[in-house]
Amino acid sequence: MSGELWEVAKSLFPGGVNSPVRAKVQPYPFYVRGGQGPYIFTEEGKALVDFVLGYGPLFLGHNPPYVRRAVERQLERGWLFGTPSRAEVELARKIRRHVPSMEKMRFVNSGTEATMVALRLARGYTGRTKVLKFDGNYHGAHDYVLIDAGSAASEYGVPTSAGVPEEVTRTVSVCPYNDLSCVQKILSKEDHAAVIVEPVMGNMGVIPPSKGFLSGLREICSSTGTLLIFDEVITGFRLSISGAQGLFGVNPDITTLGKIVGGGFPIGVVGGRKEIMDQLTPSGPVFNAGTFNAHPLSMAAGVAVIEQLENGNHHVVAERAAKAFVDSLDDSLKLTHVVNRVGSMFQVFLGVSEVRNASQARKADREAYLRLHSSLLREGVFIPPSQFEALFTSAAHDQDVVDFVVRALRNAVRSVG
Numbered sequence: 516m517s518g519e520l521w522e523v524a525k526s527l528f529p530g531g532v533n534s535p536v537r538a539k540v541q542p543y544p545f546y547v548r549g550g551q552g553p554y555i556f557t558e559e560g561k562a563l564v565d566f567v568l569g570y571g572p573l574f575l576g577h578n579p580p581y582v583r584r585a586v587e588r589q590l591e592r593g594w595l596f597g598t599p600s601r602a603e604v605e606l607a608r609k610i611r612r613h614v615p616s617m618e619k620m621r622f623v624n625s626g627t628e629a630t631m632v633a634l635r636l637a638r639g640y641t642g643r644t645k646v647l648k649f650d651g652n653y654h655g656a657h658d659y660v661l662i663d664a665g666s667a668a669s670e671y672g673v674p675t676s677a678g679v680p681e682e683v684t685r686t687v688s689v690c691p692y693n694d695l696s697c698v699q700k701i702l703s704k705e706d707h708a709a710v711i712v713e714p715v716m717g718n719m720g721v722i723p724p725s726k727g728f729l730s731g732l733r734e735i736c737s738s739t740g741t742l743l744i745f746d747e748v749i750t751g752f753r754l755s756i757s758g759a760q761g762l763f764g765v766n767p768d769i770t771t772l773g774k775i776v777g778g779g780f781p782i783g784v785v786g787g788r789k790e791i792m793d794q795l796t797p798s799g800p801v802f803n804a805g806t807f808n809a810h811p812l813s814m815a816a817g818v819a820v821i822e823q824l825e826n827g828n829h830h831v832v833a834e835r836a837a838k839a840f841v842d843s844l845d846d847s848l849k850l851t852h853v854v855n856r857v858g859s860m861f862q863v864f865l866g867v868s869e870v871r872n873a874s875q876a877r878k879a880d881r882e883a884y885l886r887l888h889s890s891l892l893r894e895g896v897f898i899p900p901s902q903f904e905a906l907f908t909s910a911a912h913d914q915d916v917v918d919f920v921v922r923a924l925r926n927a928v929r930s931v932g
């Protein structure tokens with residue numbers, strides 16, 4: 516049972532968990548035995564409608580047969596060879612077809628690794644040192660991005676992590692999200708290798724880019740010789756089959772992907788203009804390597820997911836479910852609130868009426884949000900146990916699920932106050 520596992524886990528893992536947000540579920544995390552479609556099943560045998568979806572990767576829901584069969588076929592042949600395999604070529608060709616700004620790419624194992632490589636590449640290519648990021652954007656758990664970071668770093672009150680050398684923090688400039696004049700000012704004063712941005716912010720809750728923000732970044736970067744990096748670890752293949760760059764029509768120099776493109780298996784991808792990517796070893800001097808890079812299981816799952824996305828109305832279904840959830844929330848909540856939604860990613864902020872950057876998100880009533888989380892859990896619905904995460908829907912969130920959730924929401928909001 517979850518309680519017994521938790522007692523042992525606390526003696527084995529710092530804070531009882533292997534990734535911090537998981538410890539926010541009260542009184543202790545429920546342990547999960549399996550998942551199917553839009554549901555996860557706890558050790559206690561309870562079914563929960565899942566709006567976390569592994570924090571984003573499971574765009575087709577849990578355990579989709581088509582993806583499982585592709586992974587099983589790979590498993591039968593073996594799963595690690597230390598040499599190239601066919602699936603990596605197939606996956607890369609599909610990615611490039613749908614995200615043409617990724618002319619060449621490298622497969623790594625997580626979003627964290629992808630942004631780490633992207634920033635090193637930008638420095639290597641431009642010969643410049645500093646980079647600019649946005650307050651509350653989260654780009655993974657390495658030194659160069661754990662500065663004013665969102666997600667669990669903000670949830671636990673350490674947006675700038677202990678242990679990151681002062682020398683490193685000095686190489687990173689930070690602007691408020693959606694503030695072009697700040698970017699303009701900093702880049703015109705001092706050369707920067709790159710601007711890295713979540714094209715839709717998904718790590719402080721959800722915050723959309725203001726009209727003209729992404730195209731404005733593109734212009735400022737081009738005119739100052741700064742590389743523009745879109746961190747599409749969440750938005751890639753979610754907001755459209757071409758990600759946020761397809762949706763908004765703005766092309767970055769470098770893109771990072773993760774989550775959906777590995778179908779729920781570990782993956783990160785860094786890709787971009789040929790002459791930038793060719794700086795990577797072995798064709799150039801910027802080093803990257805990895806025992807598990809282009810892991811055959813992740814490659815097989817990724818190819819299968821994209822094949823599904825190419826042949827269905829999955830984005831329509833996921834977005835319809837997200838809209839129904841949001842509409843129902845808007846109807847049921849009597850107190851001041853705002854819901855930000857872009858496609859199939861969204862978050863509610865209680866006690867505030869506008870959230871367009873991280874400091875506005877920090878003003879939301881996080882205690883009330885956690886009460887909503889807990890009461891939805893009692894009603895059989897799992898949303899992230901943190902204000903600073905996003906809710907996601909999948910192509911498995913059909914009308915029956917939506918109807919169930921709308922009823923659950925009506926009951927749950929009573930406890931929010």
Ligand code: PMP
Nearest residue numbers: 625626627653654655746748749
């Ligand atoms: N970038 C973004 C935008 C993310 O949301 C995340 C993780 N949520 C990462 C990077 C890091 O990815 P990973 O957890 O796979 O290292």
